[in-house]
Amino acid sequence: MKVFGIDIIKGSVRSRTRRPVYALARVEDGEVLGVEEVTGFRLQRLLAAEEPDILAVDSLQEIAADQRELHAFLQSLPPATKLVQVTGGERTESLGKVAARYNISFNKFDPNAEARTTARVAALGAGVEVIAFENTTDITVSRHRSPGRGGWSQNRYARKIHGGVLQTAREIEGRLRGAGLDYEKKETKAFGGYSRVAFRVRAPREMVPVHSTRGADVQVRVAGRQLDRIRFEPLSGRPRYLIVGLDPGTTTGIAAVDLDGNLVLLSSSRQMTMSDIVEELYRAGKPLIVASDVREMPYSVEKIRRAFNAIPYTPKQSLSVEAKYDLTAPFSYTNDHERDALSAALDAYRSLQNKFRNIAKRVGPGYDLDEVRARVLRGQPLDTVLADLKGAPAAKKEEAPAAEAEPERTVEDERVMALDGMVKRLRSYVQELQEELRERDREGERLRAAVRRARSATERKIRRDAELAAKDATIESLREQLRGERRRSRQLKKRLERMQKVAKLEISEDYTPLKVLDSLTREAVRALQEGIGIAGGDVLYVPRTHGWGRGVVKDLAGTGVRALIAGGEPPDPNLVRIAREGDLPLLREEAVRPDIRGRTGAALSRALDEAIAEWEEEQKEFRREQEAERLEYLFKEYRSEREKEVRRGG
Structure with missing residues (x-):
């Protein structure tokens, strides 16, 4: 490499x-x-x-x-x-x-x-690899120079360039097919071939058999698609080794430091199960040592240690509060549980510091110290570890006289025998623990069965209470719906009464019904539409015209209402002009004298007809004036254009 x-x-x-x-x-x-x-x-x-x-x-x-x-x-x-x-x-x-x-x-x-x-x-x-591109690659084949305006040979020149783009795109497509890559292609046609061809290949850039090039007529650009955010991936997939301290209880404290004593993880929670603890530690790294702050390791801590096959550590005597404060002084924590867990991890690290220093002195540069220390702690000889990490068999020591070699082999044999004995004792201890665990599981199952039998009556009562509560909630919901329907019924009844009153007025020949509009705004028109309704031929009454809008007047004219009666002060001249432009009769209250009662009213049909007829006469005069103004404007335009032509001719 x-x-x-x-x-x-x-x-x-x-x-x-x-x-x-x-x-x-x-x-x-x-x-x-x-x-x-x-x-x-x-x-x-x-x-x-x-x-x-x-x-x-x-x-x-x-x-x-x-x-x-x-x-x-x-x-x-x-x-x-x-x-x-x-x-x-x-x-x-x-x-x-x-x-x-x-x-x-x-x-x-x-x-x-x-x-x-x-x-x-x-x-x-x-380190970490810096990744900024997706597993998608864009290939763009385009012209390297523009054809320009050209001269007699312009068409031949453009056909040559576009043909080159076409030929290069076909060669790239052949390479992609030969490599078995999935891709999408987008082409831009031009005279004699293509001016641009874009490929989107579903593969990282290093797998695409095409490179960026530039020729006389054609250029090829290969680029990976950028990620929204730079991503970092560890170069080595091996997790870092950790020394873990645990404080079990109602609130579980977790602490982890690396093999150099740097804090990696410190947290606590009241709702953490064993699987949650294992998952959090797995995300942080690989626990090498699991430590406790008491002399006898708690059973829950032992279970987590077994889950990682980690080395156990307990102090010679349970740590005092003063010792915990001394150990954790350089760090910050939020509660006593985090302090106890952190002190257990730091105590384990402190007990191994001298051993780590000796290993560092004996190991040459270029070895992963964490891996060396982890293997040595698990019982492997340092020479074997170094040879294994270097990828070569352990170096043979210089040959010595037979008299000196024999005692060295004997010591090694004794060490192997001692280790074999230790392994046998540990295996028997594991079997005892497994048998004890099975017995505890059986006892736990018996206790759970007893609890289930004791709770059966209580559970039935709880289910019955839950059903009653659900039914009560359903009844209350239905009552609320009923109250809402009653309110809606009262509103509809009032609306019906108003509509019946209007209908009675419509039957009368002497009076014309009026619908009262609160103001000349779209909100008022919408409220009237929802309350009584507005139809073609209706006569509307508005008590005042303040706050009128051009769009409202045009909307009313578009609905086909017969007339709009304005009360209060004389309407704004601009409002009158817009009403005349929209052909909406805008009548004064004095001319009609309506009788208003709430949202409805009535006016004498004869007075209303006379007012509308008078407005129509004025409307004819307004149209004539408009037509005269238009003709005068056209005449002025014609005279101006004629004068311009005469000046140009002179």
């Missing part, structure tokens, strides 16, 4: 005058090949030429100033090259902490050393 690691020597991606210069370190199969100084342009050329598996950085700010530039940089990478940020994704940590996990030290003020370290830890699986 080939890895590139970079670090800025000078300059910045945000500067337009001092572009960045990088220290580039190459690591291939775990061996550092060298470090060189490159510019950003040179780095792009090397990436395209050598196509490394990983380009490792300690911060994305070193290669892009914002998200747009980051997308452009990722788009320019070779399809098989991953961009890895070794310091983490959403939550980052320093490069020094990351390197310490692999027992690597470096000069933090030397960009070349930082580039080497970045490449080495990325080759060992540290």
Whole structure:
């Protein structure tokens, strides 16, 4: 595996005058090949030429100033090259902490050393891969130059370019079919072929057998579809090891620290079951040690420990409150349960600190210290662990005289025998615990059966009470519906009485019924429509015309009402003009003298007819004046145009 690691020597991606210069370190199969100084342009050329598996950085700010530039940089990478940020994704940590996990030290003020370290830890699986594109790729085949206006050979020139786009699109489609990829195609026809062909391939960019190219007439652009948000995926799928402290009870406290003592998880809840605790710990990492703050590990904590096959830890004597305060002083917590769980985890970590230091001294750089420490704690010899992680058999020790070799083998044999005995004792202990667990399960089943029998009568009573409560709720709901229907019935009865009153007036020949409109607004018209209704031939009465609107007058004229009687002060001249334009008779209250009673009224038919006839005479005069104004306007327009023609002719 080939890895590139970079670090800025000078300059910045945000500067337009001092572009960045990088220290580039190459690591291939775990061996550092060298470090060189490159510019950003040179780095792009090397990436395209050598196509490394990983380009490792300690911060994305070193290669892009914002998200747009980051997308452009990722788009320019070779399809098989991953961009890895070794310091983490959403939550980052320093490069020094990351390197310490692999027992690597470096000069933090030397960009070349930082580039080497970045490449080495990325080759060992540290960091997260930066993912900015979906598993969909867009391929666009288009013209590289425009045909322009051209001359005598313009058609032949355009046909040549569009034919080239067509030919290139067919070649790409053949490659996609040959690779067995699913795609969609959209074509834009042009003279002699296509001006643009777009493919949407349902596959990541590295699986698409097409690359961006530019020719004399045709260009091909291959780009992945951008995600709405940058996503980070761990480069190594192995979860981190944890030291877990648990405080069981009504409120369960959970705490977890990593093998360097850094706090990873701290929470508490009153509603957590065993499966909830296991799921939360599984999301946080892989518990290596499960600890308790009391000398005898509680049964519930033991069950969770078995679920992860973790190493148990209990203090020699139960931790006092003062000791818990001392252990948890650097951390913040919300209650005593979190404090107890955290103190158990920190006490377990403190008991292993010296052992971890000795392991770090004996392990050379380039090994995952967490994995080494976890395997050693589980009983594996350090030499075997290192050989296994390096991928080679354990190195043979220098041959020694036979007299010295024999005692060494004897000691090893004794150790193996002791471990075998320990395994046998642990197996017997496991069998005893399993038998005890089965007995407890049987006892629990007997107690549950007794509880079910004792609760049967109570459950029947509860069900009966629940049915009665449901029926009472149904009755109350029906009563509420009945009250609503009664209210609606009263409203409809009042509306019917008003309509009957209007109908009686309509039967009379001497009087004409009136419908009262509260004001000249659309809300008042809608209320009258819903209450009594408005039909063609109706005569409406409005007590005042304040707040009138042009749209309301036009709507009333459109309904075909016979007339609108206005009370109060004389109507606005603009209102009169709009009524005449809409051919809606607008009558004064003095001319009709209506008799208004609530929402309805009546007027003498003879007086109403005379007022409407007078309005129609005035309407004829209004139409004549309009026609005269129109003719005068046309005459003026004609004279103006004629004068313009005479001036042009002169």
